[in-house]
Amino acid sequence: SGTSSPDPATPTTDTNTAESDAVRIGLSISNLANPFFASLQEGAAEAADRLGVTLLVEDAADDAATQAEQIQSLIEAGINALLINPVDSESITTSVEAANAAGIPVFTIDRSAMGGEVVAHIASDNRAGGEMAGDYLADILGESGNVVELKGIEGTSAAQDRGAGFNEALTAYENIVIIAAETANFSREEGEAVFAAILEANADIDGVFAHNDEMILGAIEAARAAGRLEEIRFVGFDAVDDALSSLEAGELQATIAQQPAEMGRLGIETALAYLNGESVAPSIPVDLALITR
Amino acid sequence: MSTSSNSSAPLLEMRAIHKSFPGVQALKDVDLIVHPGEILALLGENGAGKSTLMRILDGVFPPDSGQIIWQGQPVNLRSPHDAQAIGISMIHQEIALIPYLDVGKNIYLGREPRGVVPGMIHWRKLYADASEQLARLGLTIDPRTPVRDLSIAQQQMVEVAKALSLDARLIVMDEPTSSLTDTEVETLFAQMRRLKEQGVSIVFISHRLNEIFTVAERVTVLRDGTLVGSKPVRELTQDELIRMMVGRDVADIYMRDEQDAPAVGTSAPILEVRNLTRGDAIEDISFTLNRGEIVGIAGLVGAGRTELAETLFGVHPPTSGEVLLNGTALRLNSPAQAIRQGIALVTEDRKAQGLFLRMSVGTNITMKLLAKLASFGIIPGGKVKRVGSEFVEKLNIRTPSLGQRVRNLSGGNQQKVVIAKWLTLQPRVLILDEPTRGIDVGAKAEIHRLMRALVAQGVGILMISSELPEVLGVTDRVLVMREGRLVAEFNTRQTSQDEIMTAATGAKTSW
Amino acid sequence: MVTILRRGTVFIFLIGLFVFFSLSSDRFFQDRNLTNILVQNAHIIIVTVGMSLTMISGGIDLSVGSVAALCGAISAGLMVRNGLPAEVSILLGLALGFVIGAINGALVVFGKLPPFIATLATLGVARGLTLYYTEGRPVSGLTEAYTFWGRGSINDIPTPLIVWLIVVVAFTVMMTRTRFGLHVYAVGGNQETARLAGIPVDRVKILCYALSGMLAALAGVLLTGRVNSAQPQAASGLELEAITAAVLGGVSLFGGVGNIPGGVVGALLVGVLGNGMNLLRVQSYPQQIIQGVVLVSAVAIDMLTKRLESASKRTKSAASR
């Protein structure tokens, strides 16, 4: 029932809101001290300004219990819609259920909720990110060559989605062969160790994609040690600081960046669209950015 | 039932038993017969194979070949459980109690009284029964006391209680008296006779020959894993018995060599103990040990002898009093310090305090020496081997090699390793707590000879022993302790077993 | 009872934490939060019971976390993919846990493997099988009948709380009142001696591991129910938490010593500490540090009181002479 049209904003009638025409949206953020979420909030604030929405922001400082309490007070403040960036996917369930009970539509951003009725989940499209990485790698390799995939911790959604996107992208290039796909558990040390073994097993490697930057940075060190840095192209994911400097140094060719501000903007726009009676997809993918030198 | 069944068919026959361990043929073609209602003594030197034979009977391990016939039927005993099931109960040489469990649980372990609900234990009955068993042996221990809080002697009595509580046809007692004093031994013998009257058979192992003559009817002797023979006790003298065991004559082992004996009181004091007190364990102890003198300490189980030895060795600091070594005050903070000052202690509990069971015989013997020989912390390998072999030979330790793990030695041979460890050190004061526990007559004589050689060099020896004949045989003076206090002192040559016992028990009468 | 009191200090430490957090955060001592603590630690408590069992018997079970994940996933899968009723799926999951545990026991008893190695191998194998079975994705689509066990309630009392209480009581009775319980202590206290006393040492050990496996499976079912899906990486590292709780509760790594309620107190101590620090908004770096310090203090104080106690006992017995 999540994608259907909304009940018109009934709560506004019985509250004391002066500007009853202005839509009020609550945004509960896990931790504003983290720059990633700070820019998520900025994106949301900017969109709210532009669209004339009143935005009420709460910072849970990474604490699930605080978040639950703040959401309770947002509900009592009579908001029309609730955007949640949960501290913890599991314990947020009770807050989502509380909002459901109060008839307030709920949207989650970046991290999902495990229970309760959520209209839409807005998050980076890891799958699309994987595809971008695959396409870019194919592109710089001239659409042919041997590539390696370094996978994250098996069973995590990031590893699943990034891997799926990457593999799907590469099916389009018949001259590109994935010669090895190993897990290095998102760690730099393991990235180094695993890629060193892969280097030994394969005399001819043209490109590597890793599910995060830590692993690709490890792989770069392994290639350096083997004296094969020059002959291999590297693509990572996440755009961490070390990856950006490696990009500067010309060792890493590309990394995929998430766009938190974009998530914030999409969150507000989706909520408003829903309140305006438009139908909304349950999962709203947020584009990722390919960062190259 | 009565003893008349002796002439009837044997209760147990072990036929042509063979057993070998890596490097050791422990038993070779051994036969053993036990009649109903009989107390049979099983004798032999350390390592002769007595415990091995009994452990085969208990199903601990199988024989390499041979047969066990129980009441005329061949039986296959694959575990102690099987042995228990047919009515064999066993007191093992090494104390086999679970230290963290209490006395009552230990006594009934494996055959707990059942409660109303299946699987449940009837605790009240268990503790009541345990109390009764303990009382029968004259023990006043609370059955809820954890076993690790008991002294070795008390643990040995708990083992006895455990074996007696089992409704057994045959009870094997592997050196049950090795750390008991006469009083407990008498209690035990009374119980053994009572059981015999009820038709229960007992196999009794001991290195105290006087006990054999007191309680056993027949002896079976092993030597080097082979059967020497079996005879009624009354047809034997002590010398004949020793000859059977060792295969040669042994001069009266307690005979004092008069020339070696120091003149009491003329030598300079080496150790002076003044008003030594530690909590309630030992109170106001004062005595002097002279250079070249062997002083014995006698007393009942729990009299505080071990506590005194441990205090002198710095295991527990005293609450008050002082100890002088060669006229200077000793600091009794740790064993390490005591050792540095020239004091050595052979502890009573060899398994818990004396040995590294999983290490080799060589390492155990030379452990103390190594620390001394090591220069810049580096150990001289050759020398270690030489000293190790020397002591193995001197004390006649039966081991296939210096590399054998100590846990694989027979009980008596383990005890010899403990003693050897301290002899390598050449201390100035040697304290021995039950040093010859479980050691055979020959080796005991050898240890006594070594003690005398040490005192001849000016060492002072303090010997705790529960075996009064030994105390009378080797010491110059005897101190008697009772309830943590020193209650009497005797010149060994002018006292008797009765006089010492009277002082130890505080009783007026002797028996 | 005596055994519970004997571990008094860690328990008092737990009370102390309660008082401290109640004073420093007005949200701590609220129904909702307290219930949370009791529910969220359910799987740890249950696994700690099994861990205490294997540890008291002289072994250890490192496989609990991945056995929980595997049995959670398979029971969920049986229901979602194969359409079995929730109850049947859960019972089959528990049976699987029992069997895996028994295999651990057999490896230890007949393979003569050190328990550390045997269960570590099972840890790897079970996690691998979980990933294989789930293809690395969560198994979702559970019905109320399943999730009831992880997040339902009976008369407002949360089911997981009821489940762990029953487990704790049952296993406490087992360890203190039955022959099997006594035999576990005996085997852990001294295996050789236990054998000489005629105790079926091998059977006792295998049963300990099997029960530990079954409890791990139960923990996996509760966890799956609570988060409404079986996660392939669920319960990783659970073994370390359970061992910590058990040791905090007085179970010895060398066997023969400890009791069930002690481990529960240990698990709650760790749980309350984490919850309280979250309420006080302690950042996550200092949390690890504080946790370490509290861990050390709790056990150190416990050791200290024990020494004082035995010293006073000695004086008392002296006076009574």
Next chain:
Amino acid sequence: MVTILRRGTVFIFLIGLFVFFSLSSDRFFQDRNLTNILVQNAHIIIVTVGMSLTMISGGIDLSVGSVAALCGAISAGLMVRNGLPAEVSILLGLALGFVIGAINGALVVFGKLPPFIATLATLGVARGLTLYYTEGRPVSGLTEAYTFWGRGSINDIPTPLIVWLIVVVAFTVMMTRTRFGLHVYAVGGNQETARLAGIPVDRVKILCYALSGMLAALAGVLLTGRVNSAQPQAASGLELEAITAAVLGGVSLFGGVGNIPGGVVGALLVGVLGNGMNLLRVQSYPQQIIQGVVLVSAVAIDMLTKRLESASKRTKSAASR
């Protein structure tokens, strides 16, 4: 020598794996790959040496992984942030490891804490401090002088290989030829007997933990050098790998038994297995399963040969009479 041979089976298993992988992958038995194996396991081997030490003394050191991370990060930080020369930074890092280890030892000896709890607390505290110090980000910008230890070489022999060989030889000599080594075995074999034999038990234990801490720091420095930056989450879980290697190599969790080269063989066995499976492109789910199975078989076969050996010895000695 005897001790090495006694652990012959695990060693033979290692050789067997070598042969198997050499036959199945032509890449395996190449200079470069073999060197890789020897270099990439350097930190595990070094930590295993320290772990064997504490385990032989009857304890355990769970803090090695986070101590490695902390000391790696701080030595890197001293150089990058404070401008100290690489060698000085590294030495200070090792000293820090030694001190942390000594604190572990003091907690065990004077605080009477179970080693498991004491070092688990240190695990948490050290990881917390690492995150605090690094603010959760890698410390990069190391010079050649630092990374030389983790990925340089001398005459074409990789430095980490040289370092671990030296560590292994030095500690083997220490354990077999010196008084301290003998005392470590004695303390682990029977603490009570050791104390009564005048061995300074407390000092021996503290030194074991201190050395383990120092070796962990050394491992951290090598690891930091190898990946060219200090990672705040570096070496997590290293403790489990080291314990596994040590137990595989015959070190007992109950103390008193084991030797240094055994642990090295154990570490290499795990390393070779991982490397070989990567070369054979085994997927990662089955890798965990295969690893478990190999672990169990290696130890089981070892146990079996030992039993057969003693049986054949028996027959031989019987025949010779």
